[in-house]
Amino acid sequence: MTFQTSADCTGSPLHEVERYLAEHPDTEAVEFLITDTNAVMRGKWAPAGSIEKAFTSGVAFPFSMFGLDVWGREVMETGLHVDTGDRDGFCRAVPGSLRPVPWADVPTGQVMLTMATEGGEPFHGDPRQALERTVARTHAAGLRPCVAFELEFYLLTAADGQTAAEAYRPVLSLGDGPDRQNMYALSDLSAHAGFFADVRAAAKAQSIPIDTIISEAAPGQFEVNLKHRVDGLAAADDALMLKRLIQETARRHGLRATFMAKPFMPWAGNGMHLHISLVDGEGRNVFADPARGQTLLEAAVAGLLDTMAPAMLVFVPTWNGYRRLLPGSYAPTRAAWGHNNRSVAVRIPAGETAALRVEHRIAGADANPYLVLAAILAGMLDGIEGGRTPPPPTDRNAYEAPAPELPDQMEEAVGLFRKSDFIRRTFGVEYRSMFAAIKDAEIAAFRSEISPLERSTYL
Template identity: 80%
Template sequence: MTSDTQVDAAGPLDEVERYLARYPDTEALELLIADTNAVMRGKWAPASTIEKAFTTGVAFPLSMFGLDVWGREVMETGLHVDTGDRDGFCTAVPGSLRPVPWADIPTAQVMLTMTTETGEPFHGDPRRALEKVVARAAGMGLRACVAFELEFYLLTARPGETQAEAFRPVLSLGDGPDRQNMYALSDLSAHASFFSEVRAGAAAQGLPIDTILSEAAPGQFEINLKHRTDAMGAADDALLLKRLIQETARRHQLRATFMAKPFMAWAGNGMHVHVSLVDGADCNIFADPSKGETVLESAVAGLIDTMAASMLVFVPTWNGYRRLLPGSYAPTRAAWGHNNRSVAVRIPAGEGAATRIEHRISGADANPYLALAAVLAAMLDGIEGHRKPPPPTDRNAYEAPAPELPDQLDDAVRLFRKSDFIRRTFGVEYRSMFAAIKDAEIAAFREEISPLERATYL
């Protein structure tokens, strides 16, 4: 969660010294690294490890990035026993040393990034793909201004139910049927202590929370992060906000889920990405009165052209494709439009410096580094190629004459695996590794016989 002002050019140990001067009672350190599926992995360590994390690094196996969503080794990635399961070294991300508000003892946390034994960036670390695209933008004299929106459900357990039925959305107004109550302040008030603790934790960790709202289903909420001109920091913020929400929910005897489609009858959870591009003078190039609209449309064209190939990073889970339903406000076609929430790429209402793209495809369970890398790379491709998008959609995009997006995980894997855009953006090795992990997950779901099948055919 680095920012333009948090990284100290004087050296990483200055950050450690400042932190320990402010929190001298620190006893423990949580070492955090996001795997391919955006699952936080790492270690708990004594506070004395902080300096090591910022200098020589902490050893972790490279195979950490070859795990499926359940944390099982996927041998087809080539990162496990066939290579000796070698260690890499993870060093602290500058600016990411923060307190852990929910810990039982004074605890710090720090985010890590992986290098090989020789000190080279490791291709399997999802951060590396985004770093590469950020560097490409910098070479064009541009920086991305990014904000994430995260949707989630708060769930409460129902004692005595089976595992499949054990959780339901929280109800805000006493007993009664689950009901939609969009934008209801009463729903926020009913969980004021939870959201107050989330805000306090975000302030302690430097996470720039903006608005909080009740969403399109009972117990569903959205928290938005503020825009920042540090794409890496924005992706860090998204991951750390998810962790903060989940840990705070646990303290309130609730469960927060970012599962893309936890309930078929209700809206799914999305991760919308708002992006504009600023030049060396900190001016939004989409707002330029002479050529801003043309550049914006070129960026949109790049997104439309690469959308199907990138679906695997936007919707990386078996469950995620259940979210993409007509009329659900989750897109099903490669369409774009102005002030239209049924499209995949929306240009929100507003003028001038606020002109931006809202990318609406990703599920809340997507990896922010990978999703943002694909979005930025596509925008840059469109701008560099002076591409022209199809006409915008001004009505129901589910009925628009636009290409349908993949609606199954295996179709997304197939398109991802053969895409030259994916090869250029993520590299051949990462493309192969990620596809192998998803193949293994598909196989696991296909081997599972559902309760519905047994109820129907036994």
């Protein structure tokens, strides 16, 4: 049994280019976009005449793009830089990704790319390829992932200050103090109605399926939810494009949008929650099957819990991200699950049986959606294929539950990731080594920096 995904659409690739240029005849430029290991969007600008090349021979980019740390610096230990000649790969367009750029100053299109070797093979360092392999494994099992992403972010405004921490503060809709929550406040949404109207308009222009927009648990914090898609690759593409869209729209409004996992210690962090069910060849949710649905759901949950600790570095890939994982913060600290319980790592939301699904609540908003979804799907499949059984669900405060504690330091997460057979099977030996080397370099950089608190205390 096979399923079509966004990566194997039928039809001539050039038909997409011809259709787009017919609909947007004034196009002057194109942005070629590719996502690196840290979910940073990289690429280049080119004249509109270059669009066709992306759909045929491909656009050259160095493999070393995937061996950069979060600051965009080369990490030599990845083996992708000068020691191997800093060779080029060839990036081809993701079918269906040619879209207009509403915020551009001149009529511009954008197209997402994925990396191939000189011989045309998928390049192991491309995060999108990792998800594509895992989606293919799901399809081989006769299933398709039905996925919806939820992304939290802060809207910031410029402030007086010399340091990055002082230069921005959360936007406020009212004149009250910045320590208030005002959760789910319509007033906060109304105060930024123009910004969110532009977000929705840009999403419509780019075919990004936005659903609800919510004022969240801290001043200036919001959440945008995407509609579910029965296509894991397309759902992750949407999440990445939504982040870029929000950041660019904020810039046009004189604001800054940040998906940093924990930008402010007193307030809630930014999470990336995923809602996932599995459907069969007839489009039916297998978790809702009266005969076997509960068994499959619990097996999937067991797989997620068993693989959670070694995959923690994928879910929380930044030094800052571990500051978000605090008791009582609604960011999980233990490998626990439960029904209609927001303190657990894997939640089964309340709702109709036909919509039965898991909500994975660990990832920070700054994580790479391709890698996060790949790890989650692989964990669910491990549980289902192994017929695993989870521990009893938690119906109370999961921060005090008798469940394994999750890594709360980046060093521990790197160690578990590096030696994990689950990570090897999901991402491959080369990717496991490359990703761990990048994170080692980032840890070393943070450890070499003396903080203002140290100076103010000891100088």
